[in-house]
Amino acid sequence: MRLRSVPLGIINILSLLIIVIALTASARSFAALQRSDVPAWLQAHVGKGEGQIAQVVLERARALYLEKVSEGAVTNPCYFAMDATRPGDLGNGVLGRRYYVICEAKQSFRAVSSGHGGGRNLKGVANFANGRRCAKNFGNAMDSELTAGGAYMTGEAKTSFKGYYRIGAKQAALLRTFVQFDGEGEAANARQRAIGGHAAALLRGMCLRKNPNSSYADHDGYVPFGRLVNYAAGRSNGCTSWSPADAEQIIPMVKDNPTTLYIYPESRDIAAVAKTVASGGSLSGAGPYWNASCLKEIGAPKFWPRKILEPIITQYKKNHPAPPPQPVPICKEP
Secondary structure: OOOOOOOHHHHHHHHHHHHHHHHHHHHHHHHHHHHHHOOHHHHOOEOOOOOOEOHHHHHHHHHHHHHHHHHOOOOOOEEEEEEOOOOOEEEOOEEOEEEEEEEHHHOEEEEEEOOOEOOOEEOOOEEOOOOOOOOOEEEOOOOOOOOOOEEEEEEEEEEEEEEEEEEOOEEEEEEEEEEEEEEOHHHOOOOOOOOEEEEOEEEEEEEEEEOOOOOOOOOOOEEEEEEEEEOOOOOEOOOEEEOHHHHHHHHHHHOOOOOEEEEEOOHHHHHHHHHHHHOOOOOOOOOOOOOHHHHHHHOOOEEEOHHHHHHHHHHHHHHOOOOOOOOOOEOOOO
């Protein structure tokens, strides 16, 4: 029987088709391997419900941690993740749990609340402010007060005295610890932006009170005094802010023992979600991920790259110079 020759063009097409099928199968196998590599006890926490972690957030956070462990940069048994697409305030005094503390050796998974960057509204120029519940705007520009997603490492922890406040008939000192973050990629300027983690607590209505016996007193014997504000349900200036109670547990975990933090979303995720929304597509299935409740509220997310936003902020500051600082008044109450 005589065999017919097959044209070369068809052979090339068939060869390319086989390669594409093989690559697709390999990609699916790799994705499946990543998921199957997650321990069963940890996989049980994956989901889109309250207190759960989205699959993509866990996979990226875990990959970052394992990479830094393999490089010898991290020996901490725990790592962190944050999903900034989830709501931070669920209403009625309930905070959304979107910051994750994962310690695989102890099979420990905890979800706690965390603030997102409030952004700013430069009236008449650019509005990249975020609401209290959900974040629409993200970015990495200086003085933008926006959250920037991506890979981070925790750095040094510094504790500073903020002032005194009243608890009943007594006074207490507010000592707040700040954990510096060092980012990679689009978050590489985290240190320059003074981005880190700290308790969501500050003092308002500051005045100076005479207390020469305090170790924090100035050369005239005065100390700052104010009203303690817990803004765990509010927004930050771009940092990761925890409730004071959660901060007391998280900060000691990384003091002199750095670990990784992965914050979702990155600019690529924001662009993919915005494109899908614009085209009327669905985020279900294998598409890009965003919390459904917040997406309904914000419409579509936006990333503000520093090369575009920083010149705008710089010019705005020149056109609207800040008023000169006023001296802190002396407290009227004894």
